[in-house]
Amino acid sequence: MDPELEAFIPLLPRTDLTDPDAYRTMYAEMAAARPAPDTTGLEREDRTVPADPDVPVRVYRPHQAQGAVIWLHGGGWVVGDLDTEHHWAVPMAHLSGAVVITVDFRLAPEHPFPAALDDVYAVLTWVHEHAAELGIDPAKIAVAGHSAGGNLAAAVSLRARDEQGPPICFQVLNEALLDDRQQTWSARNFTDTPWNNRAVRAAALGYYLGSQPATAYAAPARAEDLSGLPPAYIASAEFDPNRDEAIDYALRLLQAGVSVELHQWPGTFHGSLAIQSADVSQRQLAELGAVLRRALAA
Incomplete structure (x- = not known):
């Protein structure tokens, strides 16, 4: 593991989803304790x-924005909101030069699938219909997400293709949870990794699924046809149970004729990007912004 990241592991709280309300409180307190990001040059x-x-939704608008990014938070579909995602949205807006729109989608278990996806699809439709008001080109709308948010970004891409939306x-798709079956090597073997493991x-x-069987919109790895989807940037963390399904999804997209940039970050774990003092985290964040900037400028 990256030594800068490893030093923080004893300080990290364990993820405990047995009491969603308690975990939401802890998650919000952790986010609130972080230094406020620099919002100079951004309208919010x-x-x-x-x-x-x-x-x-919360809209972050830099000057002379090139396009829009619908940014979807992580948290296992159970935690996260506009305030907890503020620390990611601000640097993404600065680095990408895009209007960043964060989404307060409904959370499980109170609102299982497809509630979150329905919310994200509604936001996608709204952004496209209000492109002129938002000051963006309607042909330059990207979706991006971390963990469960990466799942939603992949799922809304599938749904928009299928429904001609x-x-x-x-x-x-950053460290995305894409497969419910837990059969990859990383999903089976990473049982004690920080923040995310097989039990989490x-x-x-x-x-998220409740009593429903998983469909491709709930678990995009189940989709049989990946052709005609948007070009993708997929990032995985070495010590993350989500690792192998992200890599598998990237390969399947390539085989379906979809252009993909794949980056497997050595020495990292799920969510270690939040440890911003580490050099590898700075490089990850800079790359996410640069990738979006290039995609929206194309």
């Missing part, structure tokens, strides 16, 4: 997307 606005029910120009995945998937 909270909006509500009309849907059933309405979906709260709003065009998505690019998808970013099982709990999150159980909350």
Whole structure:
């Protein structure tokens, strides 16, 4: 493991999803304790997307934005909101030069699949329909997410293709949880890795799926046809149970004729990007921004 990251492991709280409310409180407190990011040069606005029910979003607008990124938070579909994602949205807006829109999608277990995906699809439709108001090109809308948010980014890309919905120009899947079956080597063997492990995945998937069988929109790795999807940037962490399904998905996209940039980050673990003092985390964050900037400038 990267020595800068390894030094933090004894300080990290263990992920415990047995009590979602308690974990949400802890997660929010951790986010609030972080230093406030520099919002110089950004306009920030909270909006509500009309849907059933309405979906709260937060819009970060840099000067002369080239396009938009719908940024979807992680947290196993169980935790996370507009405030906890503020620390990721601000640097993404600065680094990508794009309008970044974070989504307060409904959380499980109170709202299992497809609630979160329905919310994200409603936001995608709204961004496309309000492109002029947002000051963006409707042909330059990307979706991006971390962990469960990466799942939603992949799923909304599939749904938009299948339903001939709003065009998505690019998808970013960062350490995404894409497969409910837990049969890859990393999913079976990483049982004690920081923040995310086999048991955490099982709990999150159980909350998200409820009693429903998994479909391709819930677990994109189940999709049989990956052709016609947006170009992708896929990143995986070495010590992450999600690692192998992310790599497998990238290979399947390539075999389906979809352009993919794949980066497997050695020495990292799931969510270690949050340890911003580490050199590898700085490089990961810079690359995410640069990838989006290039995609939206194309």
